[in-house]
Amino acid sequence: MSWLTAEEALRALKTKPQTLYANVSRGRIRAKADPADPRRSLYQATDVQRLAERHAGRRKTETVAAEAIKWGDPVLSSAISTIINGRLFYRGRDATDFAEAATLEQAAALLWNGAAAVFSAAGTGYAAPSLQAAFLALAGRVTSDLPSLGRSPTALRREAQGVLSTVADALAPGPSDRPLHLRLAESWQRPDAADCLRRALVLLADHELNASTFAARVTASAGAALSAAVLSGLATLTGPLHGAAWQGVGTLIETALALGAEQAVRRTLAQGHRLSAFGHPLYPDGDIRAIALLSHFPLPLEFAGLRDAGEAMVGEKVNLDFALAAMAAAFDLPKEAPIIMFSLARSAGWLAHAMEQIDSGELIRPRARYAGPAPETDTSR
Template sequence: MSWLTAEEALQALKTKPQTLYANVSRGRIHAKPDPSDPRRSLYQASDVQRLAERHAGRRKAETVAAETIRWGDPVLPSAISTITGGRLFYRGRDAADFADVATLEQTAALLWNGAEAFLSGSRTGNTSPSLQAAFRALAGRVASDLPSLGRSQAALRREAGGVLCTLADALAPGPPEQPLHLRLAASWRRPDAADCLRRALVLMADHELNASTFAARVTASAGAALSAAVLSGLATLTGPLHGAAWQGVDALIEAASALGAEQAIRRTLAQGNRLSAFGHPLYPDGDIRALALLPHFPLPPQFAAVRETGEEMVGERVNVDFALAAMAAAFDLPREAPIIIFSLARSAGWLAHAMEQIDSGELIRPRARYVGPAPETDRRT
């Protein structure tokens, strides 16, 4: 494996240092500290060459097809949400504008093509939000819920409401007559956070065909119960490259508290780690969800320093993972608050996509491009 200096990588890419840092942050180029000077980084030559060829328009057809499923062209038709022109839309409605006035229940009704706002209920004695309780509750439903295949959309929408209730009992326990953002704020004893929680839940409810949503659609396409689809989505969401990216943000803030923002960011990049606080491939001008959420609470000083320094160094604006972590710090919410908020909100989207996939009647079954040892031929005569 060969490595390039920053100067060599910049010459091959014909780009600015900020773009190189952004590609490292996004995981497109792997980096490691230079053994001769730990303050500098080396960049994997094959990653640099791949990006250089892409920019030059010399990709082979099979490479284009393989990358379709990785930040590529849409691979499934959907009428639920889309990202275009730097904005996020739910069934044609601007999600950032919708977050000014809507609740998660109303967002679920919109995503599910329902005529009225979804009403939540509570059936358990949970006293605090718990991701573990959500997994247990969903697993219990999977064992008894009916398969989705052959059932009407009306029946599925009723069941979707029940599944969301089950998840809400674990993630936002509280009186059934209260909206979910108020239940969540009360369970954390932070009533002043209620409006920001409402906005965050609406903004995080769906995001096109992301990894967890794709997992939910694959499960639903096999005819499994809606609860199974949501369980698949929730399991996928816990990955550090998806819903658990807030942990990387927290780690960066902790490093910045000890070293200063600039040195913490430099060290993270030099170690070849992603900067999960900055950039999003679908929002070249800034993650609209972060831009819509950040003005509604005071940014803690350390977060403000990391934001200002990082946006200058990396050339990317902070994203929604940063915004959720900053909001949790601003309101002194529990450390796992970002993944709780993300899970509760995105369950509405998973259910919408599961029902849409079921209605299509199609099984999601892609083929693999085999790159292993050549198959043995039959030598029998």
């Protein structure tokens, strides 16, 4: 991610400083403090370029649409969550404040606009949290659940409870009357991790229109069952650029243990690889979710060393992927704990977005801008 000084941004925009600051305050241009001089600010280059092109009148409709899918303007409206000035909000409530005492069940009720998440006793008997079990259980539901079209919001909310119960039975097996964070802590035999698990689940529940949420909404927009929408989200989440980014953090930690933190960062950058532990496009001053989590458990020494070296060399603060990997190490959780937590929590968000998309009655169907060989023409006519 590249950043511009105020002078560079003003030259690109051909505007006054007041207009630049107004665009920052309205969230159109991301800004952060200059590491070399905290009194100055730096401005996100792609945001500046996008506004400069808009002001110059060079953007055609198809260009706007294409850029909207690549970290551009919102591609659809949602009342569920948003990120404004480095803060995450669930239906207008500050998510980090909400996570101080809330459970995932309460987060689901908030995201579902008041529909409580009540779990049934499925009696699956899973011995331990299993992502594979979640995939199999959801796939089994997809073949028997009703399509979402033509069904009332009440019926869909009731089904959403059942789908989330299905996911919870696979990812946090335990008695249905126990909060999910306690079920997860007991499954991993780590009772001391329970409160941090609770916070993490709440903070992971939703994050605006990310890749997996968009996938879930596309599926729901076609009228598929809610279980199909969650299955789509879960499949997308496993990508290394999304929910599986914590694996890159683990690899970086292993290199740091062998070579030292600074050398690990230097080698990764020299090889042209991205550092999944640092930075987030929506949080130029630091991932607020990571900040909220990292303040509630002692950071292992190897993670502290990597954080200090990486932040100094990259100029970006550690993100949620780093925090989840550090939390797993601090409490000696299973290796796959970050993706288990992510999948369980985000299922609540996927269901909220699926129900909102169904309520809109709109099919998500963008057009492709063809860039292949020229179509054949019949010259005999």
